[in-house]
Amino acid sequence: MTESQIFDVVVVGAGPGGATAAANLAAEGLDVLLLERNRLPRDKPCGGGLSPKTYRLLDLDFDDLVLARPKRVTLQAPRYGPVTVESRTDSIWMIQRSAFDQRLVDHAIDKGAQLRTNIIVREVRAGDAAKLAEVETDGGYLRARAVIGADGSDSVVARSVGLRSHRDRHYILALEAETTRPANTPEEAAIIDFSLARGYSWFFPKGELCNVGVGTDDRRQFRQLRQHLARFVERHHLAFSQPLRVVGHKIPAWSRAEPLHRGNVVLVGDAAGVADPFFGEGIAYAVQTGRFAAAAVSQFCQGHWPDLTAYTISVQSVLARDLRFWSILSQVIYRAPSLSLRLLASNRLFQRLADQAISGDKSFSKTWKKR
Numbered sequence: 412m413t414e415s416q417i418f419d420v421v422v423v424g425a426g427p428g429g430a431t432a433a434a435n436l437a438a439e440g441l442d443v444l445l446l447e448r449n450r451l452p453r454d455k456p457c458g459g460g461l462s463p464k465t466y467r468l469l470d471l472d473f474d475d476l477v478l479a480r481p482k483r484v485t486l487q488a489p490r491y492g493p494v495t496v497e498s499r500t501d502s503i504w505m506i507q508r509s510a511f512d513q514r515l516v517d518h519a520i521d522k523g524a525q526l527r528t529n530i531i532v533r534e535v536r537a538g539d540a541a542k543l544a545e546v547e548t549d550g551g552y553l554r555a556r557a558v559i560g561a562d563g564s565d566s567v568v569a570r571s572v573g574l575r576s577h578r579d580r581h582y583i584l585a586l587e588a589e590t591t592r593p594a595n596t597p598e599e600a601a602i603i604d605f606s607l608a609r610g611y612s613w614f615f616p617k618g619e620l621c622n623v624g625v626g627t628d629d630r631r632q633f634r635q636l637r638q639h640l641a642r643f644v645e646r647h648h649l650a651f652s653q654p655l656r657v658v659g660h661k662i663p664a665w666s667r668a669e670p671l672h673r674g675n676v677v678l679v680g681d682a683a684g685v686a687d688p689f690f691g692e693g694i695a696y697a698v699q700t701g702r703f704a705a706a707a708v709s710q711f712c713q714g715h716w717p718d719l720t721a722y723t724i725s726v727q728s729v730l731a732r733d734l735r736f737w738s739i740l741s742q743v744i745y746r747a748p749s750l751s752l753r754l755l756a757s758n759r760l761f762q763r764l765a766d767q768a769i770s771g772d773k774s775f776s777k778t779w780k781k782r
């Protein structure tokens with residue numbers, strides 16, 4: 412890389428947040444560079460479940476990547492269940508992250524973004540409307556009129572510019588394994604088990620494959636997560652034909668409204684800490700913050716807006732109320748999971764409300780509504 416190349420926008424990280432922002436900015440005619448430290452396609456620890464919130468936001472075709480669309484879910488709590496409920500709204504779509512993320516990156520390239528892989532960003536120095544931001548990578552320096560930090564939960568961009576300094580205080584730790592679906596499991600039903608304190612275990616069918624995992628934000632449980640996963644597998648008689656290859660990662664669950672910009676730098680997705688604090692759903696929020704960031708950065712780069720405050724405001728006014736709802740719900744449900752599931756299973760109104768909240772049909776944020 413030659414020294415000090417100048418771009419309109421450098422996007423750090425080619426996950427759903429970064430790829431979405433890059434696609435939208437390139438579509439506006441901006442000169443966009445998408446940097447990724449891994450070779451693509453890359454895998455990412457993830458259950459691979461897309462709620463309707465996510466796929467309603469995306470304007471690209473990935474039907475061929477959807478491995479299953481389970482509409483039924485078997486619920487279990489410590490002293491209640493199992494009970495199977497059916498969703499009356501759109502189903503959850505199951506994908507594999509390597510293929511799905513690659514499709515989003517391909518879309519960004521089609522729109523005109525440049526991609527460079529195997530480049531590690533080491534440091535970002537924010538500028539402002541009059542001063543370019545500097546991006547230090549292991550291959551040299553770059554400069555840009557704006558930088559989007561989409562580099563996940565351990566964001567170098569956030570650390571460099573002094574945003575989200577509290578990020579290690581609250582997060583969900585989650586483990587997952589993707590493997591062949593056992594013959595004794597249903598093709599069309601997921602399992603969600605709330606036996607673990609302040610978290611849940613899951614089984615997601617994916618055609619011939621499946622994903623099992625566990626996650627909690629209760630630090631006292633972090634060391635025993637593998638044992639929780641093993642107990643979940645045993646409780647639901649999941650007869651895997653080979654040992655599970657378990658991987659894990661943090662999910663930076665939303666905990667409070669905070670600034671997500673500094674000078675000409677903004678954070679999106681996990682870097683911004685906007686995953687839902689109940690399910691740990693993060694892809695929808697990464698895509699949506701990627702869209703908001705692109706809209707704000709485009710205005711800023713064209714000189715219409717003096718700074719990027721509007722980005723933080725759009726996340727706070729549109730998404731934070733929705734995320735606060737999931738945070739309150741998690742306090743209620745995790746305090747009494749058995750009672751909560753009993754109420755849910757016996758009451759059609761609660762089932763409809765749960766369906767509508769998950770799909771985004773009923774939400775504090777209009778952003779998820781069916782278009």
Ligand SMILES: Cc1cc2nc3c(=O)[nH]c(=O)nc-3n(C[C@H](O)[C@H](O)[C@H](O)COP(=O)(O)OP(=O)(O)OC[C@H]3O[C@@H](n4cnc5c(N)ncnc54)[C@H](O)[C@@H]3O)c2cc1C
Nearest residue numbers: 424426427428448457458459460532562563680681693694
């Ligand atoms: C076990 C587990 C299960 C999950 N299951 C689900 C689920 O089923 N559904 C759901 O919606 N969410 C799920 N999530 C959350 C979801 O995976 C994340 O919220 C989502 O990936 C966030 O997207 P992102 O684009 O912000 O970041 P990421 O997908 O993490 O992408 C960040 C990218 O930045 C790159 N990068 C990082 N640092 C640098 C650097 N210094 N220089 C260059 N590149 C860099 C990384 O290599 C990566 O490609 C799960 C998470 C975990 C851990």
